[in-house]
Amino acid sequence: MENNLLYLKEETYFEPLFNHWYAWPYLIPPATAARHMVNTHRRIMLSFVKNYKLHIMAVKESVLTGAEFLNCSESQVDDIKRLVEELDEKCGELIELSDAIKELDDLVFEHTSGESIEYLYAKVPNPLKGYVEIFMDMEHRASYRLIEPLLYRSEFYKSSLQSLSFGVLSRVEERPFVLSTPRLPDSNHLQVRADFNAPVVDAIFSAREKPIPADKLADVFGGYAAAGGLSYRDLFTDEKSLYPYVPVDDGVRLQYTGHAGFVIESKNTRILVDPVIASRGMDNAEEVISYSELPPVIDYILLTHSHSDHVNIETLLQLRYKTRKVLVPKNNGGTLADPSLRLLLSQLNFNVQEVDDLEETQLADGRLVSVPFLGEHGDLNIRSKTAWFIELCGKKCFFGADSSNPDENLYRHLGKIFADIDVLAIGMECVGAPYTWIYGALHTKIVSKAIKNSRRLNGSDCAQALPMVKAFGAKEVYIYALGLEPWYKYFMGIEYDENSRQVVESNKFLEACRDIKVKAESLYGKKTIYLDA
Structure with missing residues (x-):
């Protein structure tokens, strides 16, 4: 042997x-x-x-x-x-649970009197009895929340x-x-x-x-x-990788790992944002930063939102053995469309911390701040989304992922708090899929074509992204999270050409940044950025 x-x-x-x-x-x-x-x-x-x-x-x-x-x-x-x-x-139990959710939706939808909902508990379908709280909002509309921790401890998990x-x-x-x-x-x-x-x-x-x-x-x-x-x-x-990890000796190093992924490192701190790491094959050997090049210990993984190209279970499980902590945004506390990332990742044996808007986490040589994230979720009330501000060794970076900017006033306020950012990374998926692409299976009633076409998973276009650059006083700007890399097609399901609006808007944005003397680039494959101390 x-x-x-x-x-x-x-x-x-x-x-x-x-x-x-x-x-x-x-x-x-x-x-x-x-x-x-x-x-x-x-x-x-x-x-x-x-x-x-x-x-x-x-x-x-x-x-x-x-x-x-x-x-x-x-x-x-x-x-x-x-x-x-x-x-x-x-x-069978999961099929019954799915049916019970539909029945419960119908129950609360039909309660329109605004009077007490206590009688509905007796009508909750058997699979959901004891797993939900029914309530009224301030306009007397009935709704419910799932008691998620209990469901994870039930026969349904x-x-x-x-x-x-x-x-x-x-x-x-x-x-x-x-x-x-x-x-x-x-x-x-x-x-x-x-x-x-x-x-x-x-x-x-x-x-x-x-x-x-x-x-x-x-x-x-x-x-x-x-x-x-x-x-x-x-x-x-029996051969070691030809692409070993190279440690950081001084300053701050950013490495784009593809799609929405970045590694941010100083001598003392190692952070990954939205990691989706590619396996290295013959077709992409020189274009990817693969697992062998990642730090031997990851202090923090930061996740922006629960879509599968940002919370990528495939990648996260491969990094679990060397990850100290994962930071995730809070959810709404039991709504069907917004399950808890903390509970989900805790179930997979990660050390998880949940953060609220503008909550700070102190580092040995800097800080992490969760930044409000608007849009890209089809107008659903989904709270589990955050952009990230990272300050290391005095260098400031903002990772906006698929954030859109329907209200410039938000970034006007944020720009007063996070000024003179060294690196701003923003997605330009300005024409996203209909929101039902991800959330359609959760609906218990038919969604009209007009609603599907109107409510899309859109990120920023040029008109929305440029005010962010100005508000933060960004010195360098990078477009990412577009799914341009062909080796991610299996989970992105996207192909672009030069006439795709995402590409047109990206090019328009790059030109607009150059017009205001800001260095700008659209990322693909891999990229290393050094910020001197």
Whole structure:
């Protein structure tokens, strides 16, 4: 038996799965998971079984990238049919929970008298009894909140539905879009029947830095059922990465890691914002900062909002073993559309701290401040969103992610508090998807086409972003979080051309920044920025 040391390959990629589907933040909380399982997963799979030829044709059309077409072959129709049968047979409690949410919505919607709602408790559907509080707002409209911590401790939180999927980039042409296609254990993947907190998870990912003796590899994976054509050994190599971490000796270093991700470091502090880290393959070898180049210890991960390209479970689980603390924005306290990020990540064994607007966290050589975040959530009352102000060694950075600016007065006020910012990063996803793309499964009534088209997941355009630059007195500006990198297409579902409004507005914004003598750049792939002490 070989006794050499094995490192996780750079080209190995990981997908966390929930009931065979890619796990994103709304598949962890029980209530939202139930709604998506019934109203998205089951519906798409049944559509594929009934009309698989349409799906097969549709996924070949780039204009339909990100649409609800399942990306499987004709030979996999029976496999998908079995997944539907398995969902119906094994997930009955979650199906009942989804139905109960609809019944409860109808109950509170029909209460219009403005009189006491106490009688409604007796009518709450059985699966939700004891898990909700019903209340009235100041205009006498009835509503309810979910008692989320209790739901996580109920039979509705199903860690048994979690599993791990691994692949190797050189063996696949592309990764199917995560919101439309379940993951099957085919010849190019290894699926391990372990939940996200199983010891095997941290053991595998720490092997990028702390290799596993080859004769111990079977022990690491021992006891877990597995399926698929890859072996454990296929995921590992006996060669160290050619792209090691380089420490910071002086000043502040910013490294753009793709999409909305940044690493911000001083000699004493290491911070990641919205990490979505790519595996390194032949096609992107020199264009990405991958896991091997990240700090050996991460002091803070800062998350801006709960969309899957910012709270990326795939990446977070791979960083858990070396992350000291995660900072997340507060939520609304039990509304269906705004589940708690603190509860979600605590369930996954992260050390999580929740922060409110303008709350400060002190660092050895600076501070972190959560900054109000407007827009990009389809006008829903979602509080769990924040931009981040980071001050290290006297250098000031603002990471706005997908913040929009419908009211310039907010940034006029903020600019008085956070003046003379050295680096401002802002997203320009000014034409986002209809909000139902993410939240549609949570609705219990049909949403009109007019509402879908009007309420979109829009970030800033040039007219909204430029006042932010002026209000903060920014010295350097970077556009990011557009999903331009093709290796993120599997979860972004986006393709642009030069006429796309996002690209047109970005170019307009860059020119406007240059007109006012501010350095500006649109980021792609990787970028290192040094701010001298």
